[in-house]
Amino acid sequence: MEKLLKEITPKSHDFSQWYVDVIKKADMVDYAPMKGFMVMKPYSYKIWEFIQAAMDQRFWATGHENAYFPLLIPENLLKKEAEHVEGFSAEVAWVTMGGNEVLAERLAVRPTSETIIGHMYSQWIQSYRDLPVLINQWANVMRWEKSTRPFLRTTEFLWQEGHTVHRTETEAVVETIQQLGTYREVIEDELAVPVIEGVKSAGERFAGAVETYTLEALMGDGKALQIATSHFLGQNFAKAFEIRYLDEDGVLKYGWTTSWGSTTRMIGALIMVHGDDKGLRIPPRVAPTQVVIVPIGRGIERDAVIAHATALRDLLASQCRVKLDDRDEFTPGYKFNDWEMRGVPLRIEVGPKDIAQQRVMLCRRDTGEKFAVEERTLVQTVPDILADIQATLFSQAKDYRNRHTHAIQNYQEMAQYDHRGFFLGDWCTDERCADQLKQETAVTIRCLPLDANLSGSGCVVCGKPGVRRALFGRAY
Amino acid sequence: MEKLLKEITPKSHDFSQWYVDVIKKADMVDYAPMKGFMVMKPYSYKIWEFIQAAMDQRFWATGHENAYFPLLIPENLLKKEAEHVEGFSAEVAWVTMGGNEVLAERLAVRPTSETIIGHMYSQWIQSYRDLPVLINQWANVMRWEKSTRPFLRTTEFLWQEGHTVHRTETEAVVETIQQLGTYREVIEDELAVPVIEGVKSAGERFAGAVETYTLEALMGDGKALQIATSHFLGQNFAKAFEIRYLDEDGVLKYGWTTSWGSTTRMIGALIMVHGDDKGLRIPPRVAPTQVVIVPIGRGIERDAVIAHATALRDLLASQCRVKLDDRDEFTPGYKFNDWEMRGVPLRIEVGPKDIAQQRVMLCRRDTGEKFAVEERTLVQTVPDILADIQATLFSQAKDYRNRHTHAIQNYQEMAQYDHRGFFLGDWCTDERCADQLKQETAVTIRCLPLDANLSGSGCVVCGKPGVRRALFGRAY
Numbered sequence: 001m002e003k004l005l006k007e008i009t010p011k012s013h014d015f016s017q018w019y020v021d022v023i024k025k026a027d028m029v030d031y032a033p034m035k036g037f038m039v040m041k042p043y044s045y046k047i048w049e050f051i052q053a054a055m056d057q058r059f060w061a062t063g064h065e066n067a068y069f070p071l072l073i074p075e076n077l078l079k080k081e082a083e084h085v086e087g088f089s090a091e092v093a094w095v096t097m098g099g100n101e102v103l104a105e106r107l108a109v110r111p112t113s114e115t116i117i118g119h120m121y122s123q124w125i126q127s128y129r130d131l132p133v134l135i136n137q138w139a140n141v142m143r144w145e146k147s148t149r150p151f152l153r154t155t156e157f158l159w160q161e162g163h164t165v166h167r168t169e170t171e172a173v174v175e176t177i178q179q180l181g182t183y184r185e186v187i188e189d190e191l192a193v194p195v196i197e198g199v200k201s202a203g204e205r206f207a208g209a210v211e212t213y214t215l216e217a218l219m220g221d222g223k224a225l226q227i228a229t230s231h232f233l234g235q236n237f238a239k240a241f242e243i244r245y246l247d248e249d250g251v252l253k254y255g256w257t258t259s260w261g262s263t264t265r266m267i268g269a270l271i272m273v274h275g276d277d278k279g280l281r282i283p284p285r286v287a288p289t290q291v292v293i294v295p296i297g298r299g300i301e302r303d304a305v306i307a308h309a310t311a312l313r314d315l316l317a318s319q320c321r322v323k324l325d326d327r328d329e330f331t332p333g334y335k336f337n338d339w340e341m342r343g344v345p346l347r348i349e350v351g352p353k354d355i356a357q358q359r360v361m362l363c364r365r366d367t368g369e370k371f372a373v374e375e376r377t378l379v380q381t382v383p384d385i386l387a388d389i390q391a392t393l394f395s396q397a398k399d400y401r402n403r404h405t406h407a408i409q410n411y412q413e414m415a416q417y418d419h420r421g422f423f424l425g426d427w428c429t430d431e432r433c434a435d436q437l438k439q440e441t442a443v444t445i446r447c448l449p450l451d452a453n454l455s456g457s458g459c460v461v462c463g464k465p466g467v468r469r470a471l472f473g474r475a476y
Numbered sequence: 477m478e479k480l481l482k483e484i485t486p487k488s489h490d491f492s493q494w495y496v497d498v499i500k501k502a503d504m505v506d507y508a509p510m511k512g513f514m515v516m517k518p519y520s521y522k523i524w525e526f527i528q529a530a531m532d533q534r535f536w537a538t539g540h541e542n543a544y545f546p547l548l549i550p551e552n553l554l555k556k557e558a559e560h561v562e563g564f565s566a567e568v569a570w571v572t573m574g575g576n577e578v579l580a581e582r583l584a585v586r587p588t589s590e591t592i593i594g595h596m597y598s599q600w601i602q603s604y605r606d607l608p609v610l611i612n613q614w615a616n617v618m619r620w621e622k623s624t625r626p627f628l629r630t631t632e633f634l635w636q637e638g639h640t641v642h643r644t645e646t647e648a649v650v651e652t653i654q655q656l657g658t659y660r661e662v663i664e665d666e667l668a669v670p671v672i673e674g675v676k677s678a679g680e681r682f683a684g685a686v687e688t689y690t691l692e693a694l695m696g697d698g699k700a701l702q703i704a705t706s707h708f709l710g711q712n713f714a715k716a717f718e719i720r721y722l723d724e725d726g727v728l729k730y731g732w733t734t735s736w737g738s739t740t741r742m743i744g745a746l747i748m749v750h751g752d753d754k755g756l757r758i759p760p761r762v763a764p765t766q767v768v769i770v771p772i773g774r775g776i777e778r779d780a781v782i783a784h785a786t787a788l789r790d791l792l793a794s795q796c797r798v799k800l801d802d803r804d805e806f807t808p809g810y811k812f813n814d815w816e817m818r819g820v821p822l823r824i825e826v827g828p829k830d831i832a833q834q835r836v837m838l839c840r841r842d843t844g845e846k847f848a849v850e851e852r853t854l855v856q857t858v859p860d861i862l863a864d865i866q867a868t869l870f871s872q873a874k875d876y877r878n879r880h881t882h883a884i885q886n887y888q889e890m891a892q893y894d895h896r897g898f899f900l901g902d903w904c905t906d907e908r909c910a911d912q913l914k915q916e917t918a919v920t921i922r923c924l925p926l927d928a929n930l931s932g933s934g935c936v937v938c939g940k941p942g943v944r945r946a947l948f949g950r951a952y
Contacts, residue, residue, distance in 0.1 A: 099620030
């Protein structure tokens with residue numbers, strides 16, 4: 001019964017090892033035979049499908065459509081935007097042979113698709129009537145990373161990348177911020193992960209962007225994670241790729257473009273924010289299984305209990321994603337641990353005594369509470385409890401985040417917190433201060449929060465007058 | 477008004493050119509800057525999403541789950557199943573560099589994933605309790621093709637590939653045939669494309685398969701298209717990848733595997749089966765826009781008509797995917813042609829006279845019929861008409877297919893039909909007859925239909941006693 005638990009390292013003891021243990025034991029991923037690649041098993045892929053549906057619904061509601069662009073990008077296209085290629089060139093995987101022949105020009109496996117999409121848009125857009133172009137793509141991308149970690153940073157990963165073109169600068173900025181809001185909604189409402197909205201400092205910007213907007217979340221070990229970004233690209237890519245339109249006034253003008261992306265990294269965030277020593281805790285809205293029924297009863301009682309539990313499962317199936325665990329090779333105790341490891345939000349136990357009393361035992365994964373409920377009320381109760389678990393996981397995470405967010409006047413104060421958590425402080429906006437901080441403490445500027453004001457106490461590094469309020473942290 | 481139509485070649489005049497014209501004009505695809513690659517624009521990608529949903533629903537109902545495996549496959553894995561690598565090696569694209577370094581072992585961009593998935597399965601499966609494994613993957617794959625055609629054969633394409641492992645041979649064969657049935661359902665019921673079910677002859681089998689089941693459809697030019705395949709792989713891959721399980725009797729046994737795939741080629745079939753000289757005709761179930769409302773009215777009447785049409789659109793929105801074309805830069809006639817080109821199943825025209833009479837004009841894309849309908853009945857009528865259009869497109873396609881299917885006793889008879897259409901005849905099963913036929917006429921054996929009986933008139937090539945009834949045709 002205790003076998004499963006013994007196999008994972010306690011979270012408090014070694015967070016990194018806990019993470020690796022739990023994603024394997026909860027059947028989320030496996031390692032591929034090539035370094036840096038992972039397999040998303042059905043249990044994690046299902047979560048990804050829920051995220052996709054939540055995103056797609058919102059993208060669609062705001063006028064976006066999905067499309068599909070080629071995986072491979074000719075080197076000459078990739079090089080067209082100077083900053084962009086500089087930012088990505090060291091991480092590109094190259095196809096150099098096709099069908100037994102060496103290619104005349106090598107082709108990059110897309111690290112991101114601004115270049116190939118920019119090239120296509122330049123041919124699709126002629127008139128102001130063709131704008132805005134609001135297209136999203138669900139795709140795999142590849143970045144040849146030196147050090148990898150499942151979900152957070154793998155050589156290949158799945159994501160969506162939106163690419164839009166607008167008639168005016170204002171419209172493009174509004175789009176950039178709107179899409180950040182969409183990410184916030186999905187990540188907070190579906191994944192129950194609280195985020196801080198901000199803009200990146202110049203040193204942390206996307207290669208080729210004028211402004212990068214970001215959502216930053218705090219993981220269970222006090223490290224920060226950039227969870228989704230939305231980029232205002234100005235006219236940089238429009239100029240590099242000749243994306244021009246004839247305006248109503250008869251003048252040929254460059255478009256204003258944006259791009260925005262979110263990845264399977266969100267699943268990593270969900271794990272690191274909600275997980276505990278017993279394994280995953282998955283928010284109900286994205287849980288592949290929301291409720292598991294474990295029948296308790298041996299010998300001659302077994303068949304009657306299974307029959308009862310099966311009827312219960314069928315009853316609940318219209319209300320939630322419910323599973324009956326009728327495996328006979330495991331004890332109830334083993335099953336409890338197994339489903340707790342997998343983070344199933346709610347467990348229903350039913351045995352002969354419960355049946356006689358027309359009740360069941362419920363056990364919440366978020367709080368561990370265990371209580372009896374009358375069977376006839378279950379159809380009403382279960383959806384309410386699931387909604388409450390969703391809300392509780394979010395408020396637990398927000399409490400944790402708030403407890404580990406510290407206003408500071410001087411970066412030395414970070415040491416008392418072992419450089420873990422979020423730190424809010426003033427910054428002079430000189431990149432040399434950011435560099436010094438990174439060198440000395442491995443702490444970086446996560447973002448300049450959209451809703452924070454200067455304290456007036458001076459730059460946390462150099463003490464000179466602050467120009468922007470900044471969020472600091474050690475990041476994944 | 478006639479501009480759009482002038483731009484496409486008539487179907488009867490030059491089918492290939494018609495196909496290329498129509499997919500461009502209907503905004504389905506564009507060519508990427510690399511030869512053989514295409515971009516799926518939103519209009520075709522939406523059709524793909526409907527197909528995906530229809531497949532997923534059926535896969536799920538039969539116990540399958542989605543997962544995601546790596547894009548790249550190490551050369552040594554690809555080589556493990558001898559026939560398989562021989563079948564694919566000439567078409568593989570290779571990644572040889574990553575992050576500015578030459579890789580120690582080159583990595584294939586997956587042409588299909590039996591090898592990498594087989595490798596993973598060998599680690600996941602230990603006991604008979606782990607079986608069956610029923611996993612599907614939605615992914616991009618790459619085959620370095622010499623000659624390409626949008627949707628039908630492109631260097632990169634999107635598909636789903638199912639990979640399953642079973643305890644017994646029978647179970648695996650049942651799975652293979654069941655999945656073929658799922659394809660048949662989606663392709664006939666959703667895409668309205670009639671298919672013939674059969675098994676491939678040895679010469680046309682998937683590389684490494686024991687038996688390949690196939691669906692064959694007849695295109696509008698009388699050429700055949702293999703539209704989806706399902707493979708019984710026996711123990712070939714299980715042995716190559718050591719997929720073994722400890723059976724209940726304590727004996728270590730090899731599993732029995734299957735794989736099955738369907739691709740964006742299905743969209744090509746839809747176009748080539750239903751399209752006409754005016755452009756696409758999209759079956760309502762997979763039409764991105766099912767109904768388009770075109771307001772007719774100029775000058776002072778315009779605003780009132782648009783307001784009325786908008787109310788109509790809002791009324792119908794709960795019943796179907798409806799769009800109002802209120803563009804003021806185009807005439808109604810231009811809009812009629814435009815939406816006919818895009819294959820929208822039903823058009824509603826509404827003008828001042830219609831409003832006065834509380835009626836609208838409907839025009840069906842499948843038959844061209846135009847008729848008045850009382851406005852108050854529209855909410856009931858429109859879904860019925862859409863269902864009728866779906867059924868009519870299927871029966872039109874089936875009639876065409878049947879009219880162009882000829883029972884023959886001798887392969888010379890094919891010449892009178894210019895080798896176009898399906899031919900049913902007896903075959904001795906000697907591959908030399910198939911080779912001779914292909915050499916002389918470019919006709920191949922499409923499949924051995926599951927429900928056909930020998931005529932007894934002898935092999936259509938050599939005249940010797942027939943062993944199997946075969947379906948012949950020139951294929952894409």
